[in-house]
Amino acid sequence: xxxxxxxxxxxxxxxxxxxxxxxxxxxxxxxxxxxxxxxxxxxxxxxxxxxxxxxxxxxxxxxxxxxxxxxxxxxxxxxxxxxxxxxxxxxxxxxxxxxxxxxxxxxxxxxxxxxxxxxxxxxxxxxxxxxxxxxxxxxxxxxxxxxxxxxxxxxxxxxxxxxxxxxxxxxxxxxxxxxxxxxxxxxxxxxxxxxxxxxxxxxxxxxxxxxxxxxxxxxxxxxxxxxxxxxxxxxxxxxxxxxxxxxxxxxxxxxxxxxxxxxxxxxxxxxxxxxxxxxxxxxxxxxxxxxxxxxxxxxxxxxxxxxxxxxxxxxxxxxxxxxxxxxxxxxxxxxxxxxxxxxxxxxxxxxxxxxxxxxxxxxxxxxxxxxxxxxxxxxxxxxxxxxxxxxxxxxxxxxxxxxxxxxxxxxxxxxxxx
Amino acid sequence: xxxxxxxxxxxxxxxxxxxxxxxxxxxxxxxxxxxxxxxxxxxxxxxxxxxxxxxxxxxxxxxxxxxxxxxxxxxxxxxxxxxxxxxxxxxxxxxxxxxxxxxxxxxxxxxxxxxxxxxxxxxxxxxxxxxxxxxxxxxxxxxxxxxxxxxxxxxxxxxxxxxxxxxxxxxxxxxxxxxxxxxxxxxxxxxxxxxxxxxxxxxxxxxxxxxxxxxxxxxxxxxxxxxxxxxxxxxxxxxxxxxxxxxxxxxxxxxxxxxxxxxxxxxxxxxxxxxxxxxxxxxxxxxxxxxxxxxxxxxxxxxxxxxxxxxxxxxxxxxxxxxxxxxxxxxxxxxxxxxxxxxxxxxxxxxxxxxxxxxxxxxxxxxxxxxxxxxxxxxxxxxxxxxxxxxxxxxxxxxxxxxxxxxxxxxxxxxxxx
Numbered sequence: 001x002x003x004x005x006x007x008x009x010x011x012x013x014x015x016x017x018x019x020x021x022x023x024x025x026x027x028x029x030x031x032x033x034x035x036x037x038x039x040x041x042x043x044x045x046x047x048x049x050x051x052x053x054x055x056x057x058x059x060x061x062x063x064x065x066x067x068x069x070x071x072x073x074x075x076x077x078x079x080x081x082x083x084x085x086x087x088x089x090x091x092x093x094x095x096x097x098x099x100x101x102x103x104x105x106x107x108x109x110x111x112x113x114x115x116x117x118x119x120x121x122x123x124x125x126x127x128x129x130x131x132x133x134x135x136x137x138x139x140x141x142x143x144x145x146x147x148x149x150x151x152x153x154x155x156x157x158x159x160x161x162x163x164x165x166x167x168x169x170x171x172x173x174x175x176x177x178x179x180x181x182x183x184x185x186x187x188x189x190x191x192x193x194x195x196x197x198x199x200x201x202x203x204x205x206x207x208x209x210x211x212x213x214x215x216x217x218x219x220x221x222x223x224x225x226x227x228x229x230x231x232x233x234x235x236x237x238x239x240x241x242x243x244x245x246x247x248x249x250x251x252x253x254x255x256x257x258x259x260x261x262x263x264x265x266x267x268x269x270x271x272x273x274x275x276x277x278x279x280x281x282x283x284x285x286x287x288x289x290x291x292x293x294x295x296x297x298x299x300x301x302x303x304x305x306x307x308x309x310x311x312x313x314x315x316x317x318x319x320x321x322x323x324x325x326x327x328x329x330x331x332x333x334x335x336x337x338x339x340x341x342x343x344x345x346x347x348x349x350x351x352x353x354x355x356x357x358x359x360x361x362x363x364x365x366x367x368x369x370x371x372x373x374x375x376x377x378x379x380x381x382x383x384x385x386x387x388x389x390x391x392x393x394x395x396x397x398x399x400x401x402x403x404x405x406x407x408x409x410x411x412x413x414x415x416x417x418x
Numbered sequence: 419x420x421x422x423x424x425x426x427x428x429x430x431x432x433x434x435x436x437x438x439x440x441x442x443x444x445x446x447x448x449x450x451x452x453x454x455x456x457x458x459x460x461x462x463x464x465x466x467x468x469x470x471x472x473x474x475x476x477x478x479x480x481x482x483x484x485x486x487x488x489x490x491x492x493x494x495x496x497x498x499x500x501x502x503x504x505x506x507x508x509x510x511x512x513x514x515x516x517x518x519x520x521x522x523x524x525x526x527x528x529x530x531x532x533x534x535x536x537x538x539x540x541x542x543x544x545x546x547x548x549x550x551x552x553x554x555x556x557x558x559x560x561x562x563x564x565x566x567x568x569x570x571x572x573x574x575x576x577x578x579x580x581x582x583x584x585x586x587x588x589x590x591x592x593x594x595x596x597x598x599x600x601x602x603x604x605x606x607x608x609x610x611x612x613x614x615x616x617x618x619x620x621x622x623x624x625x626x627x628x629x630x631x632x633x634x635x636x637x638x639x640x641x642x643x644x645x646x647x648x649x650x651x652x653x654x655x656x657x658x659x660x661x662x663x664x665x666x667x668x669x670x671x672x673x674x675x676x677x678x679x680x681x682x683x684x685x686x687x688x689x690x691x692x693x694x695x696x697x698x699x700x701x702x703x704x705x706x707x708x709x710x711x712x713x714x715x716x717x718x719x720x721x722x723x724x725x726x727x728x729x730x731x732x733x734x735x736x737x738x739x740x741x742x743x744x745x746x747x748x749x750x751x752x753x754x755x756x757x758x759x760x761x762x763x764x765x766x767x768x769x770x771x772x773x774x775x776x777x778x779x780x781x782x783x784x785x786x787x788x789x790x791x792x793x794x795x796x797x798x799x800x801x802x803x804x805x806x807x808x809x810x811x812x813x814x815x816x817x818x819x820x821x822x823x824x825x826x827x828x829x830x831x832x833x834x835x836x
Contacts, residue, residue: 025600027571036571044574044606059477062696064728085573087604091640091666096573096600099666099688102695103727153445153454155503155514156462182443182514186505188462222509222713223673224642248509248517250668255641270517274700275692277520278480281699282692295640309521310482 002081003049003116004097009057009109009280011069015048017106018077022046025100026085044085046097049078061109061280072108088124090291091251098283109280115287122328125294130264132335132359135299138240138264139175139214144390145358146214147382148176149375150339150365155182159189163197165369170205170213172375174368176361178216181243181268184230191217191230199237216241216266220249224256235262246292247271258296266337267297277310285315286322293327293334299361304338305346305353313353320354336360343367343378343412344385344395344405351389358390372407381408420499421467421534422515427475427527427698429487433466435524436495440464443518444503462503464515467496479527479698490526506542508709509669516701527698533705540746543712548682550753550777553717556658556682557593557632562808563776564632565800566594567793568757568783573600577607581615583787588623588631590793592786594779596634599661599686602648609635609648617655634659634684638667642674653680664710665689676714684755685715695728703733704740711745711752717779722756723764723771731771738772754778761785761796761830762803762813762823769807776808790825799826 010017026046027036057072065072079097086092101110130138139146149172151157151165169177185191198215206212219230219242227249234242241264246254248271258265275282289300302319303311316338323334338350342364354360364382371378381404388398388405395413399406428435444464445454475490483490497515504510519528548556557564567590569575569583587595603609616633624630637648637660645667652660659682664672666689676683693700707718720737721729734756741752756768760782772778782800789796799822806816806823817824 026573036574040571040574059481062728063477084605087602089602089640091638091663091671092600092602092604094666095602095638095663095686095688099663100600102689102691103729105726105728107728153458155444156454156458182510182518184505184507184510184513186510187502220509220513222507222669223677224670225674225677227670245509245513245517248512249670251640251671252642252645252667252674253509253670254668256643256670256674259641259643268513270513271520273520278696278699281696308523310480310523310525311521 001083001118002086002093002097004079004081004112005114006077006079006101007054007074007109007111007113007280008077008107009061009072009074010107011065011072012106014051014053014073014075014077018048018051018079020104020106021077021101022048022079024104025096026081044082046079046081046085049080052076057109057280061278062107065108076113083118083120088121090125090294094251094291111280111282111284112287113284115290117290117327121294126258126296127294127332128296128298128334129258129261130298131331131333135214135264135335135361138212140211141175143358144383144386145360145362146175147379148178148361148363149174149368150178150180150363152180152365152369154180155186157189159193159197162189162194163201166198166215167201169369169375170201172368172379174213174375174379176214176216178243178266178363179218181218181245181270184218184220191219192233195233195237195239199239203238214241214264215239216243216264218243220245222249224253227253227257228260231257231261231263240264241266243268244297245270246297251291251295254292254295254297264298265296266299266301267292267334268301273310285319289319289322290327293323293332297334299337300334301337301339303340304342305349307340309340313349317353324359337363339363339365341367344382344408345413347382347385347389348395351386358386362386367408367412371404372411373404377404377407380404419501419536420504420511420515422497422499422530423532424495424497424519425472425492425527425529425531425698426495426525427479427490427492428525429483429490430524432469432471432491432493432495436466436469436497438522438524439495439519440466440497442522443514444499462500464497464499464503467498470494475527475698479696480525483526494531501536501538506539508543508712512669512709529698529700529702530705531702533708535708535745539712544676544714545712545750546714546716546752547676547679548716549749549751553632553682553753553779556630558629559593561776562801562804563778563780564593565797566596566779566781567592567786568596568598568781570598570783570787572598573604575607577611577615580607580612581619584616584633585619587787587793588619590786590797592631592793592797594632594634596661596684596781597636599636599663599688602636602638609637610651613651613655613657617657621656630658632659632682633657634661634682636661638663640667642671645671645675646678649675649679649681658682659684661686662715663688664715669709669713672710672713672715682716683714684717684719685710685752686719691728703737707737707740708745711741711750715752717755718752719755719757721758722760723767725758727758731767735771742777755781757781757783759785762800762826763831765800765803765807766813769804776804780804785826785830789822790829791822795822795825798822
């Protein structure tokens with residue numbers, strides 16, 4: 001049985017609305033029909049398993065309730081869907097247990113807060129090909145976070161300009177570099193030319209130092225065939241990683257790519273916020289991320305502590321827990337990628353609040369490239385910040401004999417965002 | 419230039435937040451970086467073109483504003499993205515102009531209300547293969563709406579049970595029959611067996627009467643390769659239509675399918691509501707539907723008048739206008755599909771409010787199969803309702819010498835939903 005937990009909000013009856021989800025999302029229509037027999041219902045109908053009341057809402061999440069429609073009752077409702085009714089196809093699961101619910105009248109809020117998949121889903125999808133262990137193996141980084149950066153400005157550089165910056169970043173000692181997620185293959189920077197300009201620098205550095213920087217190229221394309229051609233360009237040039245915009249290409253795009261992929265798939269979730277930002281509507285990340293992990297993303301961007309975006313720190317912390325908690329076994333976990341406004345200053349809190357682990361990719365854009373002493377100092381500052389975090393030494397103390405960290409603290413430490 | 423209109427809501431400065439969208443979604447990051455030169459900005463940076471103030475919001479759409487953060491200013495803001503910065507890839511457009519915006523801090527609401535694509539998009543995508551003209555040609559229906567029905571119960575029937583019902587529906591004279599969107603290929607009704615059970619009835623009826631009922635089989639699958647196998651099963655058995663759950667399979671799934679498809683693609687948008695139901699958040703349908711029409715869906719479900727769902731009639735009317743308004747020329751229009759709780763009673767208002775056209779697929783589930791005199795009478799009742807609507811005759815008057823319509827009015831006419 002597939003169990004979905006819905007957080008419902010309604011001026012009506014919680015019980016009736018829970019039953020309505022179960023009925024609408026399986027056998028029912030707006031009038032009784034011949035053929036909807038008790039035997040059929042017993043076999044495929046969804047069932048309300050549990051209702052756990054919550055405090056009433058003060059404001060309707062969807063502004064559809066009249067002022068006198070109070071109270072707005074809330075509850076967490078578990079609904080079980082027989083596996084036979086859905087199977088293990090994720091698009092069927094999305095359509096049946098998720099898709100239709102948001103259209104149902106009578107709710108003023110509806111959010112999916114949990115999803116428990118049965119054993120039948122174990123092995124039904126490829127899952128991550130590389131994940132955390134593969135990312136560590138390919139970058140050669142152990143015992144500390146993989147430290148990454150993003151080529152900035154996000155858009156507008158021509159391939160030779162990007163490659164020049166990448167050359168500097170490579171010499172900075174960084175482990176991982178990525179295209180901004182907004183960069184795919186525009187006319188001014190076709191992927192083919194960007195790969196041709198960048199990969200020789202990566203390979204040359206590897207020849208000289210033995211260290212292969214992981215570069216994530218933006219290969220997303222609406223057309224999966226084109227995306228595979230992009231994938232092949234990267235793989236054939238010796239690259240080992242790709243940024244994919246999972247919401248934009250959709251489950252079909254990701255499934256198609258993963259079946260054929262030789263690259264580490266770095267998932268950017270842009271667009272996700274509209275599905276989660278209102279706390280009474282949409283999805284919790286812990287639900288939504290399960291789809292993409294089963295499909296097989298290796299690295300999952302989940303913001304970080306003190307980000308420049310709307311997302312609160314608590315939400316990042318629970319996302320981190322989500323992607324690192326096995327669905328079936330630990331091979332289905334994704335490597336968490338903390339990013340946005342990161343510069344090292346958030347290392348202690350990130351470390352403290354995520355189970356004192358260094359198994360993450362810590363991504364600093366401006367925090368590295370805008371370090372006052374240049375990107376190499378930026379990388380050293382971030383590494384120092386993590387050393388301090390792991391050793392439980394305050395950054396200010398550690399900075400006393402680590403000048404790069406001291407410079408970061410001075411430049412970026414004024415506020416979380418600055 | 420690609421022009422996107424954002425309806426923004428913020429306790430801060432409208433001008434500053436508009437500039438923030440333009441900067442974040444093109445060249446910017448959280449600190450100035452080397453390389454973000456004036457020349458580069460001029461070439462690829464997004465620009466605020468126009469700001470049209472709206473009345474303040476009373477309640478924040480996202481509950482992120484403190485009580486003293488008032489007023490909550492609102493405006494429609496046009497932002498232009500240079501075509502060179504994005505190109506014509508829809509996943510790039512989605513990522514750059516849409517994806518990231520919902521993460522920006524400082525908004526309490528953000529909705530994309532318009533999208534104007536430049537000429538470069540003309541011909542960049544296949545668009546509908548069949549659309550309205552192809553749907554008319556294949557069903558042989560002219561001068562009135564194509565009348566369709568849905569096999570109910572939605573889930574649980576085995577192939578021979580479905581086929582038995584379909585046999586009845588075929589003899590009812592209906593033009594179009596579809597699987598419920600929730601039915602794809604579950605263990606109890608594998609698509610292959612369903613096709614094998616149903617198609618002979620369709621073809622036999624065609625042999626006998628010359629009328630080929632269009633049957634839309636649920637072919638959606640997470641894996642585009644599997645979906646193509648489903649497509650081929652239908653096409654090789656002589657079928658000509660498929661239901662696809664566009665949100666679940668994503669743009670990649672639809673693009674992959676459309677390139678190879680020989681079937682009419684009937685788009686179900688389940689999941690869409692979460693993106694549009696809150697008026698201050700997400701998308702207007704007129705924006706979102708452009709993506710799927712360019713990708714090439716032929717028929718687009720858009721609810722109807724007096725539906726059982728939350729969606730108000732006005733929203734349906736503007737969706738109808740959206741899918742029937744050319745983006746570049748009329749071949750890129752989709753056939754609007756009015757459905758949900760329809761039984762004929764909504765024909766006059768549907769006709770009156772959608773430009774007095776009969777170019778639509780009018781989909782009645784329970785409204786046909788639960789007609790007190792059976793589905794054939796249900797189809798006749800719906801046809802009669804449309805005759806009355808076109809002739810401007812009140813349904814009650816027309817029902818006097820049309821007993822099937824009279825029976826529908828008696829059974830379903832008590833309220834819009836009954």
